[in-house]
Amino acid sequence: MTSPSTIEKPAEHGTSTLDADITSIDELNAIIAAAGPLVPGAARAVLGEGPMHPALAFVGEQPGDQEDVEGRPFVGPAGQLLTRAMEDAGIDRATSYLTNAVKHFKYEQRGKRRLHQKPTTGEVKHYRWWLLRELEIV
Numbered sequence: 001m002t003s004p005s006t007i008e009k010p011a012e013h014g015t016s017t018l019d020a021d022i023t024s025i026d027e028l029n030a031i032i033a034a035a036g037p038l039v040p041g042a043a044r045a046v047l048g049e050g051p052m053h054p055a056l057a058f059v060g061e062q063p064g065d066q067e068d069v070e071g072r073p074f075v076g077p078a079g080q081l082l083t084r085a086m087e088d089a090g091i092d093r094a095t096s097y098l099t100n101a102v103k104h105f106k107y108e109q110r111g112k113r114r115l116h117q118k119p120t121t122g123e124v125k126h127y128r129w130w131l132l133r134e135l136e137i138v
Helices: 015-019 025-034 065-070 077-088 121-137
Strands: 057-060 097-100 107-110 113-116
Touching (some): 025 121
Parallel strands (some): 057 097
């Protein structure tokens, strides 16, 4: 795995915070939760969840509408499909770690619906440091 120190860190966060030795998921999540969304409108950062040191980790593209509302990964329609697929494969969701590469929901408003918008390369790159550090800690 690439060392987090070799990954470009988000520029808008003070280097003193991100250069500190972050050794726990709670420390990392506090930074992610405090960071404003890169895209307008997202309600919150959707943090990963699951046990430490799992046999499997699942990484989605970005949270969806339901994930943004609930603040949990993989709880919407795609998450329900993933849960069924995991069950079919004999994988206990509770023993796996679930997270997203991008931590905020990007969408286009259409009437009352918020429709998923694919993150740009720059948006994925912005969150890459966090994801790699998250997976390293977990």
